[in-house]
Amino acid sequence: MANPERISKRNAIRQENERLILSAAEKVFAEAGFGGATMQLIADMAGLPKANLHYYFPTKEALYREVVRQIFNIWLHAADSFDAAPGPVEGIGAYIDAKMEISRRHPEGSKVWASEVMHGAPVIQDYLETTLRDWTTGRAALIQRWIDEGKMAPVDPRHLLYMLWATTQHYADFGHQIETLNGGKALSDKQWQEAKESVKAVILRGIGAG
């Protein structure tokens, strides 16, 4: 009997191919949207025949759903820094850092998520109504606690969260616009640092915690 955990050649092939496909799919979905993306293009980018994609992922939607699921998990992890913080300066500051870093390293993922939500979240509505809603409620309560303890100005916690999401993800979703306004050049390390500091400065001072 085979041990499914063992590093067999089969397992290696499967893992590698799924990785190739998901990586290519993320890029194509981000660039063309769900409707504009084609399985053929994803296959070409992954270096595999199209029929092979349907062996690993039965439908286009199943592949798409898996891409979105991965992104969502990355974002949930980014909030870990939020939790253990003693106050808004550390907590929100670290959260901004983490989300800006994701926008820089995973801009395609952010775009796929944005596209999905903009089109009414046809595929991940359940995530919004369960995991994301719970997450948001929890963090809003934490922010409210900080307000009650006088650690920051009284700002509606939910609208503050929306501001954090909007500003940080903007650098991924609208990266092309920012790049164009930057003379057609991608932001340098220094410019990314400035962006991060600018966002943190305005937000933290804006909530009276700077």
Added chain:
Amino acid sequence: MANPERISKRNAIRQENERLILSAAEKVFAEAGFGGATMQLIADMAGLPKANLHYYFPTKEALYREVVRQIFNIWLHAADSFDAAPGPVEGIGAYIDAKMEISRRHPEGSKVWASEVMHGAPVIQDYLETTLRDWTTGRAALIQRWIDEGKMAPVDPRHLLYMLWATTQHYADFGHQIETLNGGKALSDKQWQEAKESVKAVILRGIGAG
């Protein structure tokens, strides 16, 4: 010889049909993206036969381009309030008000623009490089002047503009997510007011002008 400015029946028909098509197209492009939108669906929503669409707009891309152009013009107008202002509180405050109002009244347009930019602005790259770049440079200079005059804290003007765009457009682009987190109900008048005030409060205090 016909006077082209006269209100003829022909002119009225043309204007009305173009209006119908553009309105339907904006909605469909926003909901499905360029790739996911179909001429047939736009035609059905406009109440016209598909072939009629191609009479007024030769290709899908031409129709799309016109939709984006209209949105862009609305946004440029929103910045008028920015100009005549004596300082950041009035100028930026009014700009936030105007952009939040657009997000509320024209969410479809905002989504189409976001989609276009996210996909690398294949159709409106020239707008970004000319009109938008000039606009941005001008406002950045105005903000810098306010900083030099001591009317606000020294914040990188461009990153501040990005924050303004991000936070205000978020309420349109991610409206579905916000609605879901609001218990599945669209924001009420009062909630929109709170959103506007929250954004203004954090930003204006954040730039040391609140």
Added chain:
DNA sequence: CCACAACCTGACCAACCGGTCAACAAAATT
């Protein structure tokens, strides 16, 4: 009332799409 131009539209088409499948190759199990 006539002739011309603008407008309208059902029917049609080539191209492309997601998905299927049969035949085959490689690896694992017995």
Added chain:
DNA sequence: AATTTTGTTGACCGGTTGGTCAGGTTGTGG
């Protein structure tokens, strides 16, 4: 070494898409 399971792929299919077009209708200027 035989057999079964898993992975691979070119060829193919029904359905949909953007776009065309011929032939008709309606409005307009002379």
